[in-house]
Amino acid sequence: MGFLSLVGNSFGCSASGERLVSAARDGDLQEARALLEYNPRLARYSTFGGRNSPLHYAAAQGHHEIVSLLLESGVEINLRNYRGQTALMQACQYGHWEVVQTLMLFNANIHRTDYLNGGTAIHFAALHGHARCLRLVLADYVPSIPNFLNQTNHRSTEEVSDADFDDDGLVKMVNWKADGGLTPLHMAALNGHVECVQLLLDLGASVSEVTIEDGTTIDLIGSGSTPLHYAACGGNAVCCQLLIARGANLAAKNASGSTPLMVAHSWHRNSIEEILSNEPGGQIRTLASPYLCLPLMSIMSIARECGWRYLNKSPVCIDPCAVCLDGSCSVAAEGCKHEFCTRCALYLCSTSYTSANPAGAIPCPLCRHPITSFVALPGTSPIREQLPRNSLSLSFCATCPAVSSDSAAPGGGHPYRASAELHCGGGMRMPPMGSSSFRSLSCQAMKLNPSFCMGAMDTNPCLIRCSRFGSSLGRSASHGEANRRGAWPVTFSPIVATSS
Structure with missing residues (x-):
């Protein structure tokens, strides 16, 4: 029993x-x-x-x-x-x-x-x-x-x-x-x-x-x-x-x-x-990347220390954020001193294109002044509870093979593979995660071989080895690492790479 x-x-x-x-x-x-x-x-x-x-x-x-x-x-x-x-x-x-x-x-x-x-x-x-x-x-x-x-x-x-x-x-x-x-x-x-x-x-x-x-x-x-x-x-x-x-x-x-x-x-x-x-004549000046975001480190530190979600919503906010009108102001931009909630500041730093002067600063949504960092308001206190323990050791039933931790395999390797998950259209509801590899070539104008199909998200585009290069592309494992095997680590973009 x-x-x-x-x-x-x-x-x-x-x-x-x-x-x-x-x-x-x-x-x-x-x-x-x-x-x-x-x-x-x-x-x-x-x-x-x-x-x-x-x-x-x-x-x-x-x-x-x-x-x-x-x-x-x-x-x-x-x-x-x-x-x-x-x-x-x-x-x-x-x-x-x-x-x-x-x-x-x-x-x-x-x-x-x-x-x-x-x-x-x-x-x-x-x-x-x-x-x-x-x-x-x-x-x-x-x-x-x-x-x-x-x-x-x-x-x-x-x-x-x-x-x-x-x-x-x-x-x-x-x-x-x-x-x-x-x-x-x-x-x-x-x-x-x-x-x-x-x-x-x-x-x-x-x-x-x-x-x-x-x-x-x-x-x-x-x-x-x-x-x-x-x-x-x-x-x-x-x-x-x-x-x-x-x-x-x-x-x-x-x-x-x-x-x-x-x-x-x-x-x-x-x-x-x-x-x-042709060698360039003289030094060429290039603009800074619009994705370079200087205030991101400061707001990430504040969010980790003081929280970033609306845990206790009140019917009427005394000092609402001017962007979302929902959360209370918890951070201020250095320079223009405009105040925002932590959540809106995170969103601005994650999505906004940055200005050019200084490079990497995001424009303030209220006055367009460049923001290089955020500071926590004096009334903002650190959260009392710590972040969840990611190393939570919860034992499952000992006979359930589907529950495993990262250290389940000896030496941190992968203990087993299911070949049934490596085929497209095989009745699986969800292809295996991470099906695209650095070493796969996306060739759209080729007849797909089911034996090479590795599955993908949503539309199931198959990432296959390019048969153009034939068997001359053989290789061997390096330094005895038998667990790293695959094709060459690139994926060609169909917009950039044209078939020759």
Whole structure:
């Protein structure tokens, strides 16, 4: 009887967990809240094979309210699926900036790398061209000081007035190398994401970083390639001009002896050959990225310390926010001294295009004065309760195989894979999260092979290996890392890359 009761409890956990997964995927907030009130441990449920938690599904679909609900229930914010992807990587991949903002307010780890490609959330945002997500992920590295851009570009020896400014940490993050030595700048330049390229350059991305031959990637351009080589392959003229203006070397050769001009010629990018042929006459001035946001660090710190939601709404607000007329004013903009609620200030910093003087400041919605930082009002007190413990250890029934933690596999690897989830149109309600890989090529004009289909969100576009390159693109695992396998880590944008 004891054994049968354990088995019955196991089936009950799976059924309730699947209901929570469906609610997280479909955005049913009431259903998710009811299930978590009934059993808070369901937040740690994960699907069989893919190991995707409800947090992964909610993040991939952009349901930020359900993400907040799950985090408040004590779920581990840095849970991984079988690909090693966290919810932050999923949100950056699909461009859901509200989810990214919520995860960053709950102190998500941006240093985690996935198992297949060794890429961080910054790589996912740069690969798919989501500049808003990119600036939110790097919010804790960009200080709220007016002279930040001068400090970053000129590396001045003057001391910075903000003690939280970690210049070395910022440079390390924006130049983080995934497998094959690919930096976020390589990925953004290849796919023609001008906004991401401009923002990464303003944050200190190096134009001289080169790729390496590690045996795990299908390198179509060649090892030793700079971001300009990748921009030449992608064929975006604006990306090439930005890189050249920031000091990219037109004569740089990769391991195959190819310059950016030769790469452009081999990929039939005739429209940019003139740009890559002539050295620029004199120094070229470029405008600062409109996605560079200086006040973001200050408002994120205030929100974490004092809260950002309307917990106790009163019928009549004594000092309402001039933007939403709902919450009470809790922060003030330095300079013009206009007051806002924390929630509106967060929204302004996450969505507004910044002004040019000083670079990175957002215009005040009331007087258009540039805002470089926010300060908490004297009456604003820190929240008494701490943020939910993300390492909440809640034991599930011992016989339920669908509930697992990030450390379930020995050595942090993925313990199993379900081949049934890797096919499109197989009757599955939801394809596996993180189906797009750095090492996949999106070829629209090709007949899809079901054996290569990896599933995707909503429309199920298949990411397949390009058969044009044949079997000569074989590779072997590097440094004994058998868990990182896949195709070459790029995804061509159909707008930028044209079939040759």
